[in-house]
Amino acid sequence: MENLVKVMENLEIDELEEIIKLCESGIKMIDGGDK
Amino acid sequence: MGMEFDKQLRAVRTYDELKKLIQDTIKSISHYKALGNEELLNSVREFLQLLLALSTYLVGKKKDNLVEEKISSYQERITGLNGVVKEISEILPLNLDLYKTIKLNLDQDDNLDIPNMNRWIKDIINLYRENGKVLDDRDFTNLFTGVNCLEDNELVLKYMKLFFRLPNDLESSEFIKFYVDNFSDDAADRVIDDNQIALIINRAMRIIYGKYSTIFGKKKSKINKLLRENGFEDVRVDIENLYDLMSLISNEILRLQGLVGKTYMNGSYNEILNSDNYEYYYDERRELQIQNDILVQRLLKMLGKSKEQFLTDDGLKNDLAGIIAMVGKIALFDSVKDEFIEYKEKYEIDQVIKRIEDLEFKHKLALGDMSSFMEDYLSVVAKKTGLMYSKSKKDRNLEVLDDLRKVKVDKLEEIEMAIHECHKKIVNFLEAFYADYQVSEKIINAGFISGFNAQEIDMNNPMAFDTFSIKQEQLSTAEINQMDIFIRNGIRIPDIKTEEFDELANLCMIILRDEYIFMLINIGYKFGMDINSEYLDRIDSGEFDRLIPDAVQSKGRR
Numbered sequence: 034m035e036n037l038v039k040v041m042e043n044l045e046i047d048e049l050e051e052i053i054k055l056c057e058s059g060i061k062m063i064d065g066g067d068k
Numbered sequence: 069m070g071m072e073f074d075k076q077l078r079a080v081r082t083y084d085e086l087k088k089l090i091q092d093t094i095k096s097i098s099h100y101k102a103l104g105n106e107e108l109l110n111s112v113r114e115f116l117q118l119l120l121a122l123s124t125y126l127v128g129k130k131k132d133n134l135v136e137e138k139i140s141s142y143q144e145r146i147t148g149l150n151g152v153v154k155e156i157s158e159i160l161p162l163n164l165d166l167y168k169t170i171k172l173n174l175d176q177d178d179n180l181d182i183p184n185m186n187r188w189i190k191d192i193i194n195l196y197r198e199n200g201k202v203l204d205d206r207d208f209t210n211l212f213t214g215v216n217c218l219e220d221n222e223l224v225l226k227y228m229k230l231f232f233r234l235p236n237d238l239e240s241s242e243f244i245k246f247y248v249d250n251f252s253d254d255a256a257d258r259v260i261d262d263n264q265i266a267l268i269i270n271r272a273m274r275i276i277y278g279k280y281s282t283i284f285g286k287k288k289s290k291i292n293k294l295l296r297e298n299g300f301e302d303v304r305v306d307i308e309n310l311y312d313l314m315s316l317i318s319n320e321i322l323r324l325q326g327l328v329g330k331t332y333m334n335g336s337y338n339e340i341l342n343s344d345n346y347e348y349y350y351d352e353r354r355e356l357q358i359q360n361d362i363l364v365q366r367l368l369k370m371l372g373k374s375k376e377q378f379l380t381d382d383g384l385k386n387d388l389a390g391i392i393a394m395v396g397k398i399a400l401f402d403s404v405k406d407e408f409i410e411y412k413e414k415y416e417i418d419q420v421i422k423r424i425e426d427l428e429f430k431h432k433l434a435l436g437d438m439s440s441f442m443e444d445y446l447s448v449v450a451k452k453t454g455l456m457y458s459k460s461k462k463d464r465n466l467e468v469l470d471d472l473r474k475v476k477v478d479k480l481e482e483i484e485m486a487i488h489e490c491h492k493k494i495v496n497f498l499e500a501f502y503a504d505y506q507v508s509e510k511i512i513n514a515g516f517i518s519g520f521n522a523q524e525i526d527m528n529n530p531m532a533f534d535t536f537s538i539k540q541e542q543l544s545t546a547e548i549n550q551m552d553i554f555i556r557n558g559i560r561i562p563d564i565k566t567e568e569f570d571e572l573a574n575l576c577m578i579i580l581r582d583e584y585i586f587m588l589i590n591i592g593y594k595f596g597m598d599i600n601s602e603y604l605d606r607i608d609s610g611e612f613d614r615l616i617p618d619a620v621q622s623k624g625r626r
Contacts, residue, residue: 040080041122046130048083049123052090056120059094063101063113 090119142324148298149321155291156305156314185266186238189231192273199283203276205229211275223250224272227265233470235477236435237442242449363579367392370572371559384557392576394553395561399573402564407505415497424490431483438476445469 041049080086093112100108180188193203208228212220227246234240247256247265259265291305305313368378371391378384412418448469453459545563548554554561562568 036078037080037086038122040082040086041119041126044083044126046127049127049130051087052123053120053127055087055090055094056116056123059090059097059116060113060120062094062097063109063116 152294182243183239395576
């Protein structure tokens with residue numbers, strides 16, 4: 034995890050925002066299927 | 069999500085690798101779903117939620133940094149521009165209000181009546197004197213050349229002679245007499261209304277400026293250099309544009325201050341508070357705000373105010389920041405008081421203060437003397453000549469009186485200069501004290517934005533600047549409690565030597581020390597303005613107690 038945090042700390046804002054979008058779509062996929 | 073995944077996660081070094089890992093993980097979701105493997109799906113969700121929280125937090129942090137970088141670049145510019153203002157004020161060391169009057173390009177719209185025109189002239193003459201050139205009526209002799217200049221030359225000289233004769237009686241009826249003597253009844257009114265004399269004198273002042281402008285040369289080039297360094301590449305300082313230049317700089321400072329506030333308020337703080345991911349975001353700022361609201365609540369209790377009183381009393385809301393700063397200031401001064409007294413003795417400041425008081429008294433007497441002298445003088449001027457009182461006798465009398473007047477004017481100027489020197493001594497003393505005892509650092513640490521700054525002393529009246537700095541005996545509880553801000557809010561400050569005061573001051577210092585609040589005060593934030601009754605109940609019920617900083621519990625403030 035430490036390594037991952039370091040990588041993420043060095044990302045640009047738009048890259049982090051892209052990660053946010055991906056994570057949100059992934060979570061939606063999992064939860065969407067549950068409903 | 070097993071060993072292989074952990075291995076891949078550890079191997080991630082770049083954005084592309086991380087993105088690919090997330091995309092691959094997402095691709096596997098439908099596969100896990102098909103298998104009905106809830107455990108794996110939960111692990112994936114946990115992993116994605118963790119990344120989401122971390123990314124949201126980092127975006128917020130980075131945006132905050134950007135906001136702060138932007139703000140500090142604005143603040144750097146403001147500091148630079150304040151430096152320019154300071155340099156300009158050194159050209160005009162006595163009275164900053166002169167910016168409004170010193171203008172070497174009057175126009176008809178300036179519409180100066182006689183007293184105002186005389187004040188304008190006096191300001192310019194003082195400006196030269198402050199910078200080493202004493203003007204007298206000889207400087208206004210035969211200034212204009214060319215066709216039809218004789219009349220103008222004569223008018224300027226006559227008027228300036230009159231002016232130099234009555235330097236402290238700018239509203240004298242002698243000035244009206246000047247118009248009556250030189251123009252017909254009809255013309256005199258028009259000449260006054262149209263600013264005609266002022267405009268001719270203005271032309272004269274421009275010629276004089278051309279002659280003596282070198283006395284401002286060194287300071288002007290310093291200011292021009294500073295202007296270039298602070299983004300005003302195309303602007304050049306000149307005495308005649310000082311007023312416009314000051315407006316330009318002040319507007320720019322105001323614009324930048326506005327940008328600081330706007331940037332802060334539009335920063336990521338609000339954005340994140342409103343964001344759906346808020347629950348994942350470790351909201352440091354929100355906690356700070358709550359912390360401060362709790363501290364303000366505690367402070368109100370210490371000041372004997374109930375929350376109901378606070379909620380309904382707009383005056384108290386408006387004054388709260390001032391009260392906090394004032395208590396902090398008293399405590400801060402108390403902490404350097406012993407050194408201050410020692411320093412005051414070293415610089416013999418009590419004697420300087422005493423001397424200012426003596427000089428001010430002498431100045432008052434000299435002014436009274438001058439005014440009764442001028443009455444006698446003018447009666448001699450008005451006295452008709454004839455057989456009993458010849459013109460030559462009158463001239464001789466006037467000559468004697470003129471000499472006497474000069475002595476009186478010199479005496480007045482001498483006293484004014486001596487007062488100015490004393491004021492300078494006090495400013496120097498305060499600057500030295502601040503530097504030697506790191507008062508400024510203590511002030512910054514305590515979160516004070518303005519005041520307590522030797523540079524900001526009103527040169528005309530440094531005594532009014534900061535009574536604490538000058539008269540330490542005013543730190544008695546009785547004196548403190550006589551201060552307007554405490555009286556109008558019905559607040560009694562405990563004696564500064566008691567533990568009760570220490571606790572109060574400690575609390576104020578903690579509130580002031582916080583960087584966030586420091587910024588808010590800077591943009592005009594008023595403490596507790598957003599606090600409502602429901603929120604206060606939540607604070608009272610202890611909902612936020614975990615946020616109270618440990619420092620509040622500790623006793624003492626130094």
